[in-house]
Amino acid sequence: MDGREGWNVRKPYVFLTRKMPDGIVSMLEKECVVSMWEKEETPPPVSRLEEEIQKADAVFCNVSDNINKSLIEKAEHLKVIATMAVGYNNIDIKAAEKKNIRVAHTPGVLSETTADLTFTLLMATARRVPEGMDVIKNNEWGAWAPFFLTGQDIHHARLGIIGMGRIGELVAKRGTGFDMDIVYHNRSRKPEMEKAIGARFMEMDELLETSDYICVQTPYTEETHHLINKQAFQKMKRNAIFVNTSRGPIVDEDALYEALNNGEIQGAGLDVFENEPIRADHPLLSLPNVTALPHIGSASKNTRWKMAEMTANHILQGIRGEEIDHEVKR
Numbered sequence: 001m002d003g004r005e006g007w008n009v010r011k012p013y014v015f016l017t018r019k020m021p022d023g024i025v026s027m028l029e030k031e032c033v034v035s036m037w038e039k040e041e042t043p044p045p046v047s048r049l050e051e052e053i054q055k056a057d058a059v060f061c062n063v064s065d066n067i068n069k070s071l072i073e074k075a076e077h078l079k080v081i082a083t084m085a086v087g088y089n090n091i092d093i094k095a096a097e098k099k100n101i102r103v104a105h106t107p108g109v110l111s112e113t114t115a116d117l118t119f120t121l122l123m124a125t126a127r128r129v130p131e132g133m134d135v136i137k138n139n140e141w142g143a144w145a146p147f148f149l150t151g152q153d154i155h156h157a158r159l160g161i162i163g164m165g166r167i168g169e170l171v172a173k174r175g176t177g178f179d180m181d182i183v184y185h186n187r188s189r190k191p192e193m194e195k196a197i198g199a200r201f202m203e204m205d206e207l208l209e210t211s212d213y214i215c216v217q218t219p220y221t222e223e224t225h226h227l228i229n230k231q232a233f234q235k236m237k238r239n240a241i242f243v244n245t246s247r248g249p250i251v252d253e254d255a256l257y258e259a260l261n262n263g264e265i266q267g268a269g270l271d272v273f274e275n276e277p278i279r280a281d282h283p284l285l286s287l288p289n290v291t292a293l294p295h296i297g298s299a300s301k302n303t304r305w306k307m308a309e310m311t312a313n314h315i316l317q318g319i320r321g322e323e324i325d326h327e328v329k330r
C-alpha cells in the first residue's frame with residue numbers, strides 16, 4: 001500500500017502545484033491521473049507537496065515552488081520535474097540527478113515577452129510613469145509646469161546589458177529601435193549578435209561606469225549571487241537606471257536601497273526581489289524612484305499559455321521515456 005491505490009496504476013500520477021486551465025489538464029489526463037492544487041495564486045503547503053511528491057511520477061511546478069533536496073529525497077516514483085519557467089534555481093538539480101529524475105524548463109518561448117517587460121520597466125522608470133499616475137490619483141495635478149516630472153531620455157542613451165543570452169539579445173534589439181548605444185558583458189563574446197545588432201562587448205567595470213541604463217539578464221547561480229552589490233552601484237553613473245527582470249538574489253537589495261536613497265543612481269525598475277512576494281512595507285517601495293512589479297516578466301496571456309502547454313508536453317515526454325524537448329543539461 002503506497003497511497004496510490006484506488007486509481008489505475010497503469011496510468012502515471014501527475015501533481016500540478018497550481019490550478020491550470022482545462023485545456024492543459026485534459027492534455028495530461030489523456031495519459032495520466034491528474035492531481036491538482038486548486039488555487040492559482042497560492043502554492044500548496046509543504047505538507048501537501050511532500051505528500052504528493054511521494055507518490056507522483058511527475059510534478060508540474062513553477063518558480064515559487066521550492067523543490068529542494070529533502071523534498072526530492074521523499075520521492076519514490078518521480079521521473080520528471082517540469083517547471084513552467086526558464087529559470088530553475090528553485091529546483092535542486094543535483095538531488096534530482098542523484099535519483100535519476102529528469103528536469104525540464106521552458107526556454108525561448110518567453111524571451112520576447114520578458115524582453116518587452118524589461119523595456120517597459122526601463123521606460124516607466126526613466127519617464128517617471130508611476131509617479132505621474134500617483135499625481136493624478138492624489139489630485140495633485142496643477143497647471144502645466146515647465147520642469148514638472150521631467151525624466152530622462154531613452155533615445156541615444158547607452159544601454160548596458162549584463163548577460164547576453166536570448167532575453168539579453170532581445171532587450172538589445174529593442175534598444176536599437178530607440179537609437180541606443182548598446183554595450184554588453186557576458187562570459188563569452190557573441191560576434192554574430194554584435195554584427196546583427198551593433199552591440200559592443202565591454203568589461204564589467206566600464207559597462208557599469210558608463211551606461212545610462214543597466215539591465216541584468218543572467219541566470220541565478222552561486223556565481224551570480226549578489227553580482228550587483230554595493231561596489232557595483234558605486235561604479236554606476238548618478239543618472240543610471242537599473243533594471244532587473246531575472247532573479248532577485250542577483251542583486252544585494254540593501255545595497256540597492258542605499259544607492260537609490262543616497263542618490264548614487266537615478267532609479268530602478270524591478271520585477272523580481274530577493275524574497276518574494278514582497279509586501280507594501282518593503283523598504284524599496286518607500287522610494288519614489290522605484291518601479292516595482294510582482295514577477296510578471298513572462299505574463300502575457302499568449303506566452304503563459306504556451307509555457308503551460310510546453311510544460312505539460314515535457315511531462316508527457318518524460319513519462320513515456322522519450323527525449324524531452326527542453327531537458328535541463330547537467
Ligand code: DGY
Nearest residue numbers: 063084085086087298
Ligand atoms: C522564468 O520563466 O524563469 C520567469 O521568471 C517566470 O516567469
